[in-house]
Amino acid sequence: MVQNFTPPWKSVVDTGNKANLVKSTQVAAALGNKVDADGGQSIRQSIQSGAIDAASTLDGATVTDIVASSVRASVSSIAQFRALKTSPAAILLTSWDGTDLTRGAAGIFIRAATADTPDFGTIIVTAGGTTYRRVYQGGLNPQWFGAVGDGNSHRLSGFFPTLAEAQAVFPIAYSLDQEIDFVAIQTVCYSGKGINSPALHYIMCNDAVALDDNPMIWISGTSFGTFTNSTLDFSALKAVTTVVEHIDDPTFQTANASGAFVNANIYSPAQCTDVVFQQGKAVYTDPPNATQITGSVSNGVLTVTAMTGLPALKVGDRLYDSQFKLGTDTTITGLGTGTGTVGTYTISNTTAAIAASDNNNMSTATGHWNQFGQKLTLPKGAYVFEIEYSCTLGGSYAMLNGQPGSLGMGVNGSSPGAGPSPWIMQGPSRIISNLSDVPVTGSMSVPLYVPEDSSSFVVVSISGYLNVEFTKFSVTKLNRNSAILSTRDGATLHYPLPVITEGFTLVGPGTDSGVTGVWYNSYENTDGTIQNFGTGSVENFQIGMNFGSGAYLSEYWDFGVGACGLCFQFLPGSINAGENFRFYGGGFGNSGCIISNPGGAEFTFYDSSLDYSDQCIANNAGRIEVHGCHMEMNGPKSVDKPLYHCTGSGAIVCFGGMFLGAGDSKKYGGPPVFLEHNLSTMIFHDTQIYNLTGPDGVALRGPGQLKIRSSLNTGNSNIGSCNNFTSDPLGLAGFFIPQSKSALPLNGGVGLIGGLYSDAVAGIDQWTSEGASAALSTDYVFNGYPASLKVQTQGQGRNDRIVICIPIEKYQTGNIGLKVLFPYDLSTGAVSSNTTMPTDDADRVTLYFRTFFVQITGSDQFGRPTFGAANLFCGEDDVHVPKAGYASWMSHGTAPGYLGLPGTPDPLATDTTGAGAPAFATHIALLLDTESLPACTFHIGAVIPNLY
Numbered sequence: 017m018v019q020n021f022t023p024p025w026k027s028v029v030d031t032g033n034k035a036n037l038v039k040s041t042q043v044a045a046a047l048g049n050k051v052d053a054d055g056g057q058s059i060r061q062s063i064q065s066g067a068i069d070a071a072s073t074l075d076g077a078t079v080t081d082i083v084a085s086s087v088r089a090s091v092s093s094i095a096q097f098r099a100l101k102t103s104p105a106a107i108l109l110t111s112w113d114g115t116d117l118t119r120g121a122a123g124i125f126i127r128a129a130t131a132d133t134p135d136f137g138t139i140i141v142t143a144g145g146t147t148y149r150r151v152y153q154g155g156l157n158p159q160w161f162g163a164v165g166d167g168n169s170h171r172l173s174g175f176f177p178t179l180a181e182a183q184a185v186f187p188i189a190y191s192l193d194q195e196i197d198f199v200a201i202q203t204v205c206y207s208g209k210g211i212n213s214p215a216l217h218y219i220m221c222n223d224a225v226a227l228d229d230n231p232m233i234w235i236s237g238t239s240f241g242t243f244t245n246s247t248l249d250f251s252a253l254k255a256v257t258t259v260v261e262h263i264d265d266p267t268f269q270t271a272n273a274s275g276a277f278v279n280a281n282i283y284s285p286a287q288c289t290d291v292v293f294q295q296g297k298a299v300y301t302d303p304p305n306a307t308q309i310t311g312s313v314s315n316g317v318l319t320v321t322a323m324t325g326l327p328a329l330k331v332g333d334r335l336y337d338s339q340f341k342l343g344t345d346t347t348i349t350g351l352g353t354g355t356g357t358v359g360t361y362t363i364s365n366t367t368a369a370i371a372a373s374d375n376n377n378m379s380t381a382t383g384h385w386n387q388f389g390q391k392l393t394l395p396k397g398a399y400v401f402e403i404e405y406s407c408t409l410g411g412s413y414a415m416l417n418g419q420p421g422s423l424g425m426g427v428n429g430s431s432p433g434a435g436p437s438p439w440i441m442q443g444p445s446r447i448i449s450n451l452s453d454v455p456v457t458g459s460m461s462v463p464l465y466v467p468e469d470s471s472s473f474v475v476v477s478i479s480g481y482l483n484v485e486f487t488k489f490s491v492t493k494l495n496r497n498s499a500i501l502s503t504r505d506g507a508t509l510h511y512p513l514p515v516i517t518e519g520f521t522l523v524g525p526g527t528d529s530g531v532t533g534v535w536y537n538s539y540e541n542t543d544g545t546i547q548n549f550g551t552g553s554v555e556n557f558q559i560g561m562n563f564g565s566g567a568y569l570s571e572y573w574d575f576g577v578g579a580c581g582l583c584f585q586f587l588p589g590s591i592n593a594g595e596n597f598r599f600y601g602g603g604f605g606n607s608g609c610i611i612s613n614p615g616g617a618e619f620t621f622y623d624s625s626l627d628y629s630d631q632c633i634a635n636n637a638g639r640i641e642v643h644g645c646h647m648e649m650n651g652p653k654s655v656d657k658p659l660y661h662c663t664g665s666g667a668i669v670c671f672g673g674m675f676l677g678a679g680d681s682k683k684y685g686g687p688p689v690f691l692e693h694n695l696s697t698m699i700f701h702d703t704q705i706y707n708l709t710g711p712d713g714v715a716l717r718g719p720g721q722l723k724i725r726s727s728l729n730t731g732n733s734n735i736g737s738c739n740n741f742t743s744d745p746l747g748l749a750g751f752f753i754p755q756s757k758s759a760l761p762l763n764g765g766v767g768l769i770g771g772l773y774s775d776a777v778a779g780i781d782q783w784t785s786e787g788a789s790a791a792l793s794t795d796y797v798f799n800g801y802p803a804s805l806k807v808q809t810q811g812q813g814r815n816d817r818i819v820i821c822i823p824i825e826k827y828q829t830g831n832i833g834l835k836v837l838f839p840y841d842l843s844t845g846a847v848s849s850n851t852t853m854p855t856d857d858a859d860r861v862t863l864y865f866r867t868f869f870v871q872i873t874g875s876d877q878f879g880r881p882t883f884g885a886a887n888l889f890c891g892e893d894d895v896h897v898p899k900a901g902y903a904s905w906m907s908h909g910t911a912p913g914y915l916g917l918p919g920t921p922d923p924l925a926t927d928t929t930g931a932g933a934p935a936f937a938t939h940i941a942l943l944l945d946t947e948s949l950p951a952c953t954f955h956i957g958a959v960i961p962n963l964y
Contacts, residue, residue, distance in 0.1 A: 101144035120159030137161035155212030163200035165216025193224035211241030243520040255530030280387040286336035287383035302410020303381035316366035328356030389475035404488035413481035421480035437472040465539030498535035518550035524557035533557040537564030568595035586617040636666040655686030662696035677707030691720020750959035771880030782879035788816035798957025811951030821939040829932030830963035848901025864945035869937035
């Protein structure tokens, strides 16, 4: 390159030195080869001599070729370009279709040395067989492929006379009514070369194709780059509601007259009980017997060496075995040495032989299990598999069948329960493990992907102590109803390279349109490059972004979602999905709800705004963290639309930032926080809080824990009661306020971890045995609370233990208050008017009140907590009850004490000095032992924990 320079001469005007005044010929000589300069840049030059490195390239074109392009051909459209039969070194394209409308496609193409496949934007192959490549750097501009981007509709029919001609250029095209902006951008997104668009307004859809359910596909790692603040306008898009059913008789109206539904045939009767098809339903009936027999059969004699379950064996019982050696008609015909359990019995089958070593399981009932389904042949594509059902407790529940009831959905290749299938189904199953869960009517729906035209069985499975009636068994074409389908390609080549798509505003058809802006879901490949967005927004959709299978670890920088019915959604049933979605900056709000997270994903927001929506977070079963975020919104419109809502073990954790509940809290529809389960939590750390309260001064509804730590109350008293981590870990459940959707309800209400454990009698459910019960009651209430816990004991020396478990954090202990009432005379059962507390032990009995540090690991078949091996007694403060009863509520308190020695190697010991509880403890268990009480009724009015 020729350098800019100025000779070292000076002007007398500047120096005042007349010696610098020279003749013009001298000046001309001195400036002889000076280059004109403008701001230091040379202009109006031509290269007259010098060596050029012919090996130098610009995006694959050599410098020699570029120089040769100074003598070039010019064409006015792609069509004219393709028709060329000559082969000039370079060609100037001035428009994509020959009009001013597509002059954005203009550029220089250089003749290539090797052949290539045309893409009609950067690679053109002429009629003469010559390949030309566009000269460019960076990503691809959609205008090079015909996009207009002027905010007006431009259908393919304006560019191509026939669909075949359009498909010759755009193989992805399926209709001349499609927008050229859409097919051009889709072509660029499939290229893998990145997007580099100027700021334009692209029309992506029109009324003619609004119902075609043809979203734009963005493949993570392939579709990336910048749209430079362009608008992708899907405002004409409409939701498809047409249902295409593939199941024969999906609602059983013909009672399976065609025989298309089949039961599993790979199991013996001892393992499986068939579904019976009736008009309008398929019925599975749980066999009442749960007897499992270990032994042998020979010459018509059954020898029982071990037996579990109920009932006892008797004459007339049918016998089944897992190896199908007894058939279906074998019965017990007589007693030998056995009288119901171990021993010998005569049976009707005199030829069957079962050795003790056969590991052949025998039973008096068909199995507590079923699989049934229907074989389908489907073309490649996406579908929805859905069932509707109602459940009641089966007969084996009372016979101590300990297997929890469950319903599941799946696919098999050969028959129900047999053979792998190439089809991809993403969940789910439902466990129904507590009496309080049934009877229940519900549905399950799951995406189903068929990778190639093929056949398989779609299957439902039932197990455990359930009777089930199925009223729907359906497989329909999936209506994706989204503007963008962002999917994974499964490639590890660029995983986890953080490629970003940025600079776009996605505009939808409305908040009640039934359309999603971005659906992040992968059917075939749930791995591959991670999706990341930057500097853009999604606006005016019913759902802004819907996360599904393969969606995880995405990052969003200065990206916003708003003016939607729901900004973000993560549903259950997704696979390889839900790990931390991270948002840096950006604004989210002005919507019906910002986040709905029933699938339990992790969301983290940094320095973002989550503002002015009817709900901020709903159905949260996962973990959502907000760091330094601004959360400002009006109070709840109604009690069923809290601003923050967690289910199960869902948690919302706020670090710094601020919360502002706008408006008059007296006019709020209910408390702003609903923590539906006692494991649900919301925690504020160092957060500025204003107006976190409800119309009655209560911030929290539900049995979960709302904790406020080192946070700033902005000079007002508007932080509601029962919300501080030192006051009520039971979240009003300890006051027995009904919570209708608690995962472990108390007979129609209170969400508490706990239950009734009775000696020597059969359990029925979490809070009921054959002789005792605990249930909500309004007969007597403490301090005006909605209900109390009414306990009925059976006496007779039997111990009915009421257990209530208070969740604690690591090392926590505290003070626990208990309010109890014995309103009846313990001898006569008459209503007591006694107000005197006796001092003589002969006039009183003891309700033992003991506490333990425990670790809860799950629940038993009745819904009661199961405890880990580690537990530690931490105190006893008994309640002395007058035998004459007592007409007033009695207050009792206890302070559980950690009895171990911190720092010792004892596994029960804490690993920090001065701890209040051992490290293993997840709860403090309150045990109310009634072993010294006669049969009586008493009430627990409140359990009030104060932890620290």
